[in-house]
Structures are given as structure tokens and as C-alpha cells.
Amino acid sequence: MHRWFMFDEMLKEFYDIGKSLSSEKDTVKLFEKIINSSLKLTSADAGTIYIVVDKKTGEWSNIQNGSIRGKLLKFVIARNTSMNVNLQDFTAQISKKSIFGFTVISGKSVKINDAYKIGNDVDYRHDNTFDNNTGYRTKSILSIPMKNHDNDITGVIQLINKKRRWDTAISYDKDNATGEILPFNDTDELIMNSLAGQAAVALENSQLYRDLKGLLKVYRQQNNHLLYLSKNIMKAHEEERKRIAREIHDGPAQSAVNLSFKLEICKRYLSDGKIEDLYSEMNNFSDAIHSTVNEIRTIIYDLKPSCLEDGLISAVQRHIETFSASSGINIDFTFSGNDSAVEYYMTSTIYRIVQEALSNVKKHAEAENIGIELAITNARITLDIADDGKGFVVEELQTRKFDRLKGGFGIEGIRERVELIRGGMTIQSAPGQGTALHIDIPLT
Ligand SMILES: Nc1ncnc2c1ncn2[C@@H]1O[C@H](COP(=O)(O)OP(=O)(O)O)[C@@H](O)[C@H]1O
Ligand SMILES: [Mg+2]
Structure with a gap:
């Protein structure tokens, strides 16, 4: 009866562990749960988990059909009930000569009754470095491969020294210490094989979950950036419309009002019979019409300067020549590279920046001098x-930014447009020291 009761308890424990593993998303906690459960279910004194990683990337990997090329084993956690262990992270080559190496290559569990009496019929040996350094005495060993859904091997759980009771420690300095150690039995092996399978799947899920969370984060960031961009593009368009409205209002709209005044004057001269005056006013009138047409043409040209069709360098060059001639400021222009692959929106943005900087x-x-x-x-x-x-x-x-009502593009406008195309702007200036504007726009 007693035995069955124990078995019942164990089944329940096992069921609970399965549930708890599958719901754990935190990988580190998951390792802890796996190792603690393994010790409890088998009454092992100590345990270690290694996982298979890719040699190059360090990412979690697995072994298929014993092929270990490009793979390493990475130590992830150790527990020892009788001794404090504090192992540093390390990775190891996979070889059939070590017990955990043999386990992941063969995909079979290994059961050893005494680590120091391994027969010559197998290649693997017990690595006694830890025992020698600490005074620990490894005796019975159960080494279990962790297999995922596809039967690929993702790691190994190694259990050491089965005890009569799982919650007692062994005093290794006592003479009869090894006498208290039992061999692992078939039930231990059965249970551990099942647990290792669940652990492998839970670990894979936790990785998937982590990847998914990473993806979601990237997705959210991209989405935020897109929102930010679209807001700024709308803002830029709105400002551009305002600027055009202002130019029409101050230019051609004003001129048209003037024209209607001139027409009134003409009418008066006509009714007064002042033909001479009428004639000269009509000449004025026709000049005014010409200049109004020119104003409109300038606005249209400015909306889509035809020089932009010839490429960035020549457009900038052309603007510089006109500017230099009308302002009398000397400009030294140097350029390098080829603009044939620069897209229109980029050309137009940079052209506007040159325009604004020169007008500033x-x-x-x-x-007296400008260097470009x-x-x-x-x-x-x-x-x-x-x-x-x-x-x-x-x-x-910074303070001017908010009270600037007129002036169009402006330095802040430059900054915003440069940021829209993922570039950067710096401006250096101080009273008496001139001004230097630097724009850097990535093309990839
Ligand atoms: N090249 C420059 N030399 C001296 N001051 C400048 C220069 N460029 C800009 N500034 C100063 O920065 C201010 C902001 O420029 P900007 O944003 O273009 O607005 P706005 O030209 O409409 O005043 C200007 O009012 C001026 O005081
Ligand atoms: Mg300005």
C-alpha cells in the first residue's frame, strides 16, 4: 500500500510539473523549475543542464541524427543539495568521450552505478575535475537527452547520486558517505525521459515566446515611427500650403486689387475725355499686368522648379549663380559624386534647404562669402x-521657434524635413563667428 501511495503522489507531482513547465515563459525560471523537479522526482543529490548552441551565433540549436558539426554544449544551470556550487557559464566541445556528449550524440539516456567504475566497453569517462576540486564524490549518474517534437536533441539533463530521501543532504567528508548513494532505477529513467521531453518543448516555447515578444516590440517601434512620419509629412504639407497661400495673398492677389484701381482711373480719364492721361495710364496698366503674370509664374516655378529635372548638382549650381548675382555675395561651390541616382523628392528637399540657407x-x-x-x-x-x-x-x-509666424521654411523647417528622410542637421554659430550648417542624409 505504502509504495502505491508514493507512486500516486509522484504522478500528481509529475502532472503539476508538466503544467507548471508549459506555463512558464521566463527561460531562467524554467531552467530552475526543470532542475528542481528533476532532483525531487528522482531524489538525486545534484543536477546539471546543458543545451545545444550554434558555434557561430551562440543561439539555441539542436542535434539531428548525431551530427554535431558547428554545435557546442552550453552549461546553463547546476544544483547541488549537499554542496554550494557556483559554476561560471561555459561552453564545451561535444565529444563521445564525455557522458553528456555521448548522451546528446546518441540520443540515448545513460545510467551509471559508479562513475569511477565505468567499464571498458564504452568510450565515455567521468570527468572528475569537480570532485577533485571540491571533495565531492560522484557515484551514480543518470544522463538524459532533451528531445523536442521532432526528436531533435536540444540538450541534456545530468543527475548525480540518487539518495534515499530527496530532501536530505550527504556529508561527503564522512567515511560512509557513498554508502548512502543508490543507483538510479528504471522508473527514474522513465520519469526523466518524459520530463526531459516536456522540458525541451517548454524551453522551445519560451524561446518562441521571447522571439515573438522581440518581433512585437520591433513592430510597435516601426509602427510608431510610421505614425510619427505620417504626422510630420501632413504637417509639412500643411505648412507648404500656408506658405503658398501667403505668397499668393501678398503677391498676385494684391496686384490684382491694384489692377482694378488702375482700371477705375482709366474709366475716369475716359469719362473726363482726358485721352492723353488715359493712354499713359493704360501703358501703366499693361506693365502691371505683365508683372502680375511674372509673379504668378514665379510662384508656379517655385512649386516645381524645372531646374530640378536636371539633377541636384546642376539645380543647386543654377540657384547659386542667380543668388550670387542678385545679392552680390561671393559663393565658393564645390561638389563631389554623381547625382544620377538621387531621387526627385531628395533633390527637391536639398534644393529647398539650399534656398532657405542662402536666403537666411x-x-x-x-x-561677404559663402562656402557650399x-x-x-x-x-x-x-x-x-x-x-x-x-x-x-x-x-x-528654441524660443523663436514658437513665435515665428512668417518666414516659411525656416531652420526648424529644415530640421523637420531632414528628419523626415532620416537625416540629421547641425548648426554652428556664434555672434561674430559666422554660421555653418551641416546636413547629413543617409541613402540606404
Ligand atoms: N546665416 C545666418 N546668419 C545670421 N543669423 C542667422 C543665419 N541664419 C539664421 N539666423 C538667425 O536665426 C533666426 C532663425 O532663422 P529662420 O528659422 O530661418 O527664421 P527667419 O529667417 O524667418 O527669421 C533668424 O531670425 C536669424 O536671427
Ligand atoms: Mg529663414
């Missing part, structure tokens, strides 16, 4: 614009 120099810097360097490689585009003007306190941009 004209508006604020009182500079444009470098295009397969990997990135860098743009440097430096002037020898009066400079400014860069920190003040």
Missing part, C-alpha cells in the same frame, strides 16, 4: 553651407 544669409548674416560643399556617395549625401557673416546665438532658436 542674405536676410540676417551681412556676409555638396558630397554624394552611394551611402549618403552631405551638405555644408558656411558664411562669414555676423552669426547668432543658436540657443535662441
Whole structure:
């Protein structure tokens, strides 16, 4: 009766362990559960778990049909009821000469009654380094392969020194210590084979779970980045529309009002019979129409500068020439690389940046010289614009950012657009020291 009661208890314990293993997501805790359960179920004094890892990546791996090329065994956890062990992480070559090596290569469990009396009919031997260093005495051993669903071997559980009671320690300094050690029996082997199978699957699941969590995290980050990008693109479009509205309002819309005034004047001259005056006012009128048409053309051109079709370098070059001629500021332009692979949106962004930076120099810097360097490689585009003007306190941009109502693109606009294409902007300036703008845009 007593025996059956024990067996019953053990079944329950075993069932509970299975449940607890399959629900544990934390890998380290899982190792602890596996080793503790193994010791409890077999009354072993000590135990160690190794898992198979890939030599190159260090990732968890497995052994199929005894093929150990590119694989190592990695020690993951050890428990010893009678002695404090504090083993450092290590990995070991897999060889048939060690007991755990033989276990994972053959896929068979190994049962040894006395580690120091292993027969010559097998290759493996007990590694007695630990015993020699600590005074421990390894006697009975049960070494069990961990197999996953596909029967691939993912690791090994090694149990040492079966005791009469699982919760007692052995005093190895006493003479009769080894007398208390029993051989592992067939039931131990049966139970452990089953437990090792469950453990392998639970470990695989915990890895899957970890991978899945990693994937989810990456997915969330990407999603957040996309949201951030789309918000900023919408904002950029909105600002662009505002800028165009302002330009039409201040330019052609204003001019059209002027035209209607001029037309009123013409009507008055006509009704007064002042033909001479009428004639000269009509000349004015036609000039004003021309300049209004020009204003509209400029806005249209600015919306999609045709020079951008010729590529980044030539577009920048063209703008520089016009700017230099109209402002009288000397520009030294150097460039390197080939712009044939630079996409339109990139060309247009960089062109706008050059435009804004130069217009800032004209508006604020009182500079005589500007140096512009444009470098295009397969990997990135860098743009440097430096002037020898009066400079400014860069920190003040932060406060200006919010009260800037007019002015269009602006330095913050440059920064936002550069960030949209995953680039970076730095600006260096100080009163009396000129201003240097650096833009770096990755192309891959
Ligand atoms: N090249 C420069 N030299 C001197 N000051 C500059 C230069 N570029 C920008 N700044 C300063 O930074 C401020 C912010 O520039 P920006 O964002 O383009 O706005 P805005 O040109 O509309 O004033 C300018 O008002 C000016 O004080
Ligand atoms: Mg500006």
C-alpha cells in the first residue's frame, strides 16, 4: 500500500510539473523549475543542464541524427543539495568521450552505478575535475537527452547520486558517505525521459515566446515611427500650403486689387475725355499686368522648379549663380559624386534647404562669402553651407521657434524635413563667428 501511495503522489507531482513547465515563459525560471523537479522526482543529490548552441551565433540549436558539426554544449544551470556550487557559464566541445556528449550524440539516456567504475566497453569517462576540486564524490549518474517534437536533441539533463530521501543532504567528508548513494532505477529513467521531453518543448516555447515578444516590440517601434512620419509629412504639407497661400495673398492677389484701381482711373480719364492721361495710364496698366503674370509664374516655378529635372548638382549650381548675382555675395561651390541616382523628392528637399540657407544669409548674416560643399556617395549625401557673416546665438532658436509666424521654411523647417528622410542637421554659430550648417542624409 505504502509504495502505491508514493507512486500516486509522484504522478500528481509529475502532472503539476508538466503544467507548471508549459506555463512558464521566463527561460531562467524554467531552467530552475526543470532542475528542481528533476532532483525531487528522482531524489538525486545534484543536477546539471546543458543545451545545444550554434558555434557561430551562440543561439539555441539542436542535434539531428548525431551530427554535431558547428554545435557546442552550453552549461546553463547546476544544483547541488549537499554542496554550494557556483559554476561560471561555459561552453564545451561535444565529444563521445564525455557522458553528456555521448548522451546528446546518441540520443540515448545513460545510467551509471559508479562513475569511477565505468567499464571498458564504452568510450565515455567521468570527468572528475569537480570532485577533485571540491571533495565531492560522484557515484551514480543518470544522463538524459532533451528531445523536442521532432526528436531533435536540444540538450541534456545530468543527475548525480540518487539518495534515499530527496530532501536530505550527504556529508561527503564522512567515511560512509557513498554508502548512502543508490543507483538510479528504471522508473527514474522513465520519469526523466518524459520530463526531459516536456522540458525541451517548454524551453522551445519560451524561446518562441521571447522571439515573438522581440518581433512585437520591433513592430510597435516601426509602427510608431510610421505614425510619427505620417504626422510630420501632413504637417509639412500643411505648412507648404500656408506658405503658398501667403505668397499668393501678398503677391498676385494684391496686384490684382491694384489692377482694378488702375482700371477705375482709366474709366475716369475716359469719362473726363482726358485721352492723353488715359493712354499713359493704360501703358501703366499693361506693365502691371505683365508683372502680375511674372509673379504668378514665379510662384508656379517655385512649386516645381524645372531646374530640378536636371539633377541636384546642376539645380543647386543654377540657384547659386542667380543668388550670387542678385545679392552680390561671393559663393565658393564645390561638389563631389554623381547625382544620377538621387531621387526627385531628395533633390527637391536639398534644393529647398539650399534656398532657405542662402536666403537666411542674405536676410540676417551681412556676409561677404559663402562656402557650399555638396558630397554624394552611394551611402549618403552631405551638405555644408558656411558664411562669414555676423552669426547668432543658436540657443535662441528654441524660443523663436514658437513665435515665428512668417518666414516659411525656416531652420526648424529644415530640421523637420531632414528628419523626415532620416537625416540629421547641425548648426554652428556664434555672434561674430559666422554660421555653418551641416546636413547629413543617409541613402540606404
Ligand atoms: N546665416 C545666418 N546668419 C545670421 N543669423 C542667422 C543665419 N541664419 C539664421 N539666423 C538667425 O536665426 C533666426 C532663425 O532663422 P529662420 O528659422 O530661418 O527664421 P527667419 O529667417 O524667418 O527669421 C533668424 O531670425 C536669424 O536671427
Ligand atoms: Mg529663414
